[in-house]
Amino acid sequence: MEPFVYNALPARVVFGPGTLSQVGHEIRSLGCSKALVLTGPSQSKKGEALRADLGDVSVGLYSNATMHTPTNVTDEAVELAQTLGADCVVALGGGSAVGLAKAIALRTDLPQIVIPTTYSGSEATAIIGQTENGLKTTQKTLKVLPEVIIYDVDLTLSLPAEMTITSGINAMAHAIEALYSTDSNPITDMLAEQGIARLASALPILSKDPQNTEARSDALFGAWACGSCLGVVSMALHHKLCHALGGTFNLPHSETHTVILPHAIAYNTPFAATAMAKAARSLGTASAAQGVFDLAKNLGAPYSLKQLGMKEEDLERALDVVMKSPYPNPAPLEREKLLGLLRDAYEGKRPI
Template structure:
């Protein structure tokens, strides 16, 4: 076996159905008593329900968590934290809400409790992406890793079908890139295979039966496993492209990951054959990129950047941004190649 390094991250993970009931004890375990609950506007009702559950331990609900974590929203939220004297932040929601909690923690060192309601996986990582002046940048630091993650399957039962699909495929992207990362190791390889397989098996069931508890459990477990992969190794081209499209062109996060994934895989495939073979094996197909593309199409997921609102004339600018700053990736990062990748994603061309 080859030499490898695996960093175990210091998070407490509680997984099950009905586990939200343990939230008061988890706040107490952290030595805290003044929780600020974070949600998006859409999930404000769930935030109020959690506030009622916490009673005197909740100081308020902040409902302005925003996609791609714009710094001006963080400025506002930190002001609320300081005004109310909060000593812990609780993120109830998906990547936008968890991103805001991380941004607050980065500035204040407050502990976080993450309660994911999607399959984004961000809660399992020490990575934060923030947007300022239409540019999204990422930072990796243990300061933004949540101290506690509460996975409660019951909170995902009302997840809309489209969000279920795109959020799940976004999670698979974490595992795919982990397999060809420079820091890949036998532990993350095993986890990546499990995560891809779990989500790929669960999504077709959930499209037809959104209330299937076993499939919801399998998908949420897969999301955590894929997020754990993302947390311990570096990401490459796929995430760089998606951050460019999200931060600069305000493209929707999970949907963009869904559309880009098969094309970024095809771009890297000649230089990451072993990794792609592992993905194909987890999917039960012969070609990994085609397998992801076909799975996505069969689920009714978006398949083109065009339908997400991307302008064709902006593709070259996106390729230019993504090729400028160097980052680890199996295949060479050449602007013309990236532009062709984006054109294929724009038109929804099935990978060769």
């Protein structure tokens, strides 16, 4: 066994069907009694229903959580939390709602209970990404780690098929980068392989049968496992590319991860062969890069930046953002090769 360092993150996870009913108990267990519920616009009705269920332990609802966590949206939400005297936040939704809860916690230290309805995995990390003036930046701090994560399998049954696929592949990205991270370790490797395998087996089932509760449960567990990996290791090229594309050009989050991931894997494979062999084995394919690409394309997910509305003339500008503050990465970050990666992703070419 090679030497390694592993820093476990403190977290309480409540997993299963119907666990939304336990939110009130979890609020009180934190010593709180004035929760501000957070959702995005599409989840506002569910947020109102949760508020009603919580009764007097909820003081309000903020329903404008926005993709890539713009700082001006956080400004509004923090002001509302302070006006209402909230002593905790409860986020219900995908990565946007979770990101807003984290941004509020970063500024106010309010405890967080998060209830993911997608497979983003952000809830399991102490990482926050925020966008200001078209630039998305990230930081890692325990201040943004949620105190409680409630995974309710029932809440994922209504997740549309395409979002199920792209959200699931986004989750896989966390685990695949963890396998070749500069601080990878045997514990996260095991979690990563299990998370990838659960998602790889569940997503094809869910593309045909979105109401399959067993596959939903497997996918949600896989998302937690993958997110937990990212929570304790460093991000690399894949996430840097996605943050640059999403924050600067406002591309959709999970779809961008879905498009970029196979190309980032292909770029790194010659310098991380062992790690990518583990990913391929978990996917049940000979090639991790081609396995992810084929999974996305065969299940009807977008597989090119062109499909997401990216303009070819903006690829150079995206690369400028990436090169200004690169993340540690197994393969050297060479501008021309990275431009080739982005061009392949733009065209939707199957990785070699």
